Amino acid sequence: MAPGDFRLRGLDLPFSTEDLTRLFRFALLLTGDEGVAQQVLYDACAECAARLGGYRNEQSRMACILGTLRQKAKAAVPSAPAEGRGIARAIAVLPEEERAAMAGLYTGLLPARELAEALKISLEDLGRTLKSARERLSRDGLELGEATLEPAL
């Protein structure tokens, strides 16, 4: 470090590699594109890094970054969703609310109630959104020919 350079080295995030992996999966399921997912996750981490220390518990920190990620993913234009991996591509074409709910559930970032709060909906609405998302995935999975999305409901 050069004299007088007191900037923090690295983002110094309070997340384990496993948390970061889940966050990356969340971003990927939202955007459907690995490159875009990396960019939105990086931007969200850079934006939240300074704020995260102010939260009292891990769930609040996770809710903060999850909300920021969702906003950034909404603003990001996927470069080529069709090139994404099967599950990511299928979820990424869902309506935004269903996409966020499904991505939140499958990545296990937050317990269901906290996930509903982070998505600013009730637990019942989260249930309705997830039900609708599963039905849509089930239908569209058949059309996409995805083995993991065969009709189950």
Added chain:
Amino acid sequence: MKNAEAETLLACHCAGLPGTEDPRITKAVRLAEKDPALQQRLARQRAFDHRNLAAVEQLVLPQAFLARLDAGQPESARPLSGKAALTQPVLLACGIAALTLLGWGGLTLWNRAHSFPGKDSMVRMVEVNDEMTGMEMEPKKDPSGALNDWFFDKYGFEDYFLPAGFENYQTIGARLFKQDGEPVAQVAVEENNMIFFSFKAEDFGVALPNDEWHIFTDAQWVAAVQQHDEECFMVCFRGSRGDMEALLKGKAGKL
């Protein structure tokens, strides 16, 4: 829990993700496990989620990305703007603390500005009114300014004092009582149910600039004290500070 509610909450259930359950969801799952229709639905959902979770777990965080995060710079140098800055927990806590300190400081300053030596004794004197039944006083129907001799003849009290403007109120009763062993003349006046007190300033530690009114309130009472040389006069009645200021206008003494 009804089946419709259970069906809705069942959708929030995702087997294989520990720590994601809520008590209501757990209850819905238990209910579904016993209900034939929901049982089937739950089984299909579990199978569907199981396959998709397996696919999600194949999504791996690129190591290069971890290195990029490690080398990154937080945007902490960028100041938060407006609402975002105000909603930071640390700033909120500091704001509440600052407001509390300001409030406490303001109250202390206000109390200091409205306090004076001997005020506690004056407050206790005013509170005597609430403990009285009316029988303690001797009926006395005279102009308030004419009680000097009565107090001296009856009690040997020489310090009865009224500021100019208070001599002509019609009294209904008077007495001399002792507070902390020191004599206090108390006069009840017909108009506005006012009570006058007269006493020696040094007996109660009162030290005020001459002929200056000091107003204070105590519960429903408002009182005004004035010192003139060694003597003190206090008038009180049930009312507000504004009522007292209106009364003192035109009377001797600086407001």
